[in-house]
Amino acid sequence: MIELEMQKVSLGYNHHPILRDMNLKVSPGELVGLIGPNGCGKSTLIKAFSHIINPMSGRILVDGRVISVIPRRELARLVGVVPQIPLLPSTFSAFEIVLMGRNPHLGLFQSEGPRDWNLALQAMQKTATQSLADRRVNELSGGEIQCLLIARALVQETKAILLDEPTANLDIGRQVEILDLMKDLCRTQNLTVLAALHDLNLAAQYCDRLVLIHDGRIHAEGKPSEVITNKNIKQVYGAENCVYTHPVNGLPIVLVGAARK
Amino acid sequence: MSIKQLGEASVELPKGILRQRWYVYAIIVVLVLLVLVLATSIGSVSVPFSTTFSILADKLPFVDITPTWSVNIETIIFDIRLPRVLMAGLVGAALAIAGATYQGLFRNPLADPYLIGVAQGASLGAVIGFLLPVSWNLAGFGLIPLLAFVGALLATTTVYLLARVGKALPVTTLILAGVALSALLSSIVSYLVISSGESMKAIIFWLMGSFALSDWSEVGIVLPYVAAGVVVITLFGRMLNVMQLDEEQAQQLGVNVERLKIILLAAATLITAASVAFVGTIGFVGIIIPHAVRLVWGSDHRSLLPLSVLIGAIFMILTDLIARTILSPTEIPIGVITAICGAPFFLYLLRRRKKAIF
Numbered sequence: 133m134i135e136l137e138m139q140k141v142s143l144g145y146n147h148h149p150i151l152r153d154m155n156l157k158v159s160p161g162e163l164v165g166l167i168g169p170n171g172c173g174k175s176t177l178i179k180a181f182s183h184i185i186n187p188m189s190g191r192i193l194v195d196g197r198v199i200s201v202i203p204r205r206e207l208a209r210l211v212g213v214v215p216q217i218p219l220l221p222s223t224f225s226a227f228e229i230v231l232m233g234r235n236p237h238l239g240l241f242q243s244e245g246p247r248d249w250n251l252a253l254q255a256m257q258k259t260a261t262q263s264l265a266d267r268r269v270n271e272l273s274g275g276e277i278q279c280l281l282i283a284r285a286l287v288q289e290t291k292a293i294l295l296d297e298p299t300a301n302l303d304i305g306r307q308v309e310i311l312d313l314m315k316d317l318c319r320t321q322n323l324t325v326l327a328a329l330h331d332l333n334l335a336a337q338y339c340d341r342l343v344l345i346h347d348g349r350i351h352a353e354g355k356p357s358e359v360i361t362n363k364n365i366k367q368v369y370g371a372e373n374c375v376y377t378h379p380v381n382g383l384p385i386v387l388v389g390a391a392r393k
Numbered sequence: 394m395s396i397k398q399l400g401e402a403s404v405e406l407p408k409g410i411l412r413q414r415w416y417v418y419a420i421i422v423v424l425v426l427l428v429l430v431l432a433t434s435i436g437s438v439s440v441p442f443s444t445t446f447s448i449l450a451d452k453l454p455f456v457d458i459t460p461t462w463s464v465n466i467e468t469i470i471f472d473i474r475l476p477r478v479l480m481a482g483l484v485g486a487a488l489a490i491a492g493a494t495y496q497g498l499f500r501n502p503l504a505d506p507y508l509i510g511v512a513q514g515a516s517l518g519a520v521i522g523f524l525l526p527v528s529w530n531l532a533g534f535g536l537i538p539l540l541a542f543v544g545a546l547l548a549t550t551t552v553y554l555l556a557r558v559g560k561a562l563p564v565t566t567l568i569l570a571g572v573a574l575s576a577l578l579s580s581i582v583s584y585l586v587i588s589s590g591e592s593m594k595a596i597i598f599w600l601m602g603s604f605a606l607s608d609w610s611e612v613g614i615v616l617p618y619v620a621a622g623v624v625v626i627t628l629f630g631r632m633l634n635v636m637q638l639d640e641e642q643a644q645q646l647g648v649n650v651e652r653l654k655i656i657l658l659a660a661a662t663l664i665t666a667a668s669v670a671f672v673g674t675i676g677f678v679g680i681i682i683p684h685a686v687r688l689v690w691g692s693d694h695r696s697l698l699p700l701s702v703l704i705g706a707i708f709m710i711l712t713d714l715i716a717r718t719i720l721s722p723t724e725i726p727i728g729v730i731t732a733i734c735g736a737p738f739f740l741y742l743l744r745r746r747k748k749a750i751f
Contacts, residue, residue: 179641182644182645183644184641184644184645203649204644204647204648204649205647205648205649206647207647208644208645208646208647209647211645212645213642213645215641215642215645218638218639218641218642219639220638221500221637221638221751222751223637223687223691223692223751224634224637224692228634228693229638232634232635232638232646233646235631235632235635235646235647235648236646236647238631240628240629241628243631243695284646288646
């Protein structure tokens with residue numbers, strides 16, 4: 133089981149920093165939510181943890197090793213990524229897209245066998261996408277593709293999963309299913325999960341810890357009740373007095389507009 | 394739904410995901426051999442199919458057939474026609490798989506083996522070879538093939554160096570640099586051609602491609618390149634599939650994208666350069682054969698690459714057969730035939746099948 137860590141990391145594009153001096157640690161078995169306004173750098177952080185971009189300064193550690201020395205294939209067996217809905221080539225079936233998650237486990241001279249097919253079918257069952265198996269991916273809806281990409285990350289059998297807005301296109305039932313699944317994997321398999329989330333209420337309900345990013349820095353970090361406060365929400369999103377307490381579980385909920393009257 | 398059983402594990406697979414069955418390859422390989430023998434028996438001196446077959450079989454190890462044919466016929470079949478037919482097959486295979494590789498790597502259906510400067514570099518080298526008042530032979534390489542080969546590699550290396558940004562090689566920049574350098578070289582070639590005087594016809598003939606001069610020594614040089622290139626490229630079929638997503642996802646799925654680009658570009662460029670150096674810049678095959686294979690057998694690179702090799706070989710052997718027989722004893726440049734025969738057939742496939750192939 134692995135730990136993801138950033139030590140004094142600055143991230144950006146073309147020498148223009150978006151995130152500065154980030155110190156962040158995600159432990160095995162922990163579901164950490166990244167929240168913050170549009171363009172605050174949530175996706176950039178996820179790209180850095182999958183070595184798509186290099187940090188401008190500081191160190192990114194995966195399992196205690198500097199990320200840039202881990203070969204791609206090995207990194208892809210440690211860290212899986214569910215990207216924001218990409219354009220998928222129309223020539224592949226849903227099953228083939230999911231099966232691509234086995235790529236880092238297969239050598240140059242190998243091809244997929246029954247074990248890989250079984251893993252793919254199981255992952256599709258877990259994400260309720262098995263009925264789509266032989267459909268072309270260009271015929272699928274955004275939500276269906278999102279579930280497929282989650283299935284693909286499961287098939288990768290990684291020790292950590294990074295999710296970039298995994299519930300953005302899902303209906304409320306699917307949102308709960310997917311986050312329940314992630315929570316369950318954290319608990320039962322000690323998976324390390326870092327998810328960029330837009331929906332503050334889902335983030336508060338599901339995450340063990342939240343990291344609120346604002347103005348290129350970590351604005352607040354801790355338990356949902358410590359991060360989602362009237363003060364923080366006002367400072368970051370400009371919305372006033374909108375944090376309430378969930379009547380059943382006591383976690384914070386955000387109701388925008390309710391404070392007007 | 395189809396069921397695939399392997400020992401204890403029985404997996405129910407969604408239909409349409411099984412790869413090509415082995416007998417598809419077997420049938421096509423047999424077809425390649427038949428076309429090879431057929432093309433060898435047809436020519437200005439017509440030799441019966443059975444005799445050609447016996448002559449060729451006799452050359453195989455452990456096969457001994459009592460000759461019922463004259464030595465002359467054997468010379469025509471084995472020393473003149475067979476190397477030419479083999480060369481056509483090799484070049485067709487090389488151009489087709491190089492085209493499929495470039496298309497997959499660039500995720501661009503318009504890519505062909507000449508996209509990043511191979512053809513124009515080879516042309517310039519060859520034209521210079523025609524115009525130089527010397528000739529020599531270096532380890533089987535004549536002056537013109539040697540300069541064409543060097544020109545092709547110089548041009549693509551230049552494009553590669555121009556397009557590289559730090560450690561990364563952005564595909565769009567590579568294509569644009571290729572198009573720009575090709576245009577530059579092409580204008581130099583055009584100028585040299587119109588001012589070449591009496592060698593103009595020979596140069597134009599070379600530029601349109603011909604197998605008329607192919608012999609065993611040329612086959613011996615091209616074969617190792619094509620064989621090695623085909624093996625290397627086909628090993629990366631699964632990774633080329635993953636590359637179809639996008640470079641970011643491919644990296645997250647464990648593909649070392651920049652290394653893959655360099656390996657595949659080098660392999661595809663070397664086999665293309667080795668081919669055009671000897672037979673000229675034959676067009677159309679490299680772009681159309683991979684698409685025809687996609688239309689019939691689907692877009693999975695693990696079948697697309699080997700099938701392009703086989704179909705490319707068949708197509709080129711047949712077009713060369715037409716080029717040398719239809720107006721015999723005059724030969725038509727092969728580039729003319731590839732387009733005249735290939736384009737209508739490709740358009741037919743395109744109309745017949747409406748499914749997305751790219």
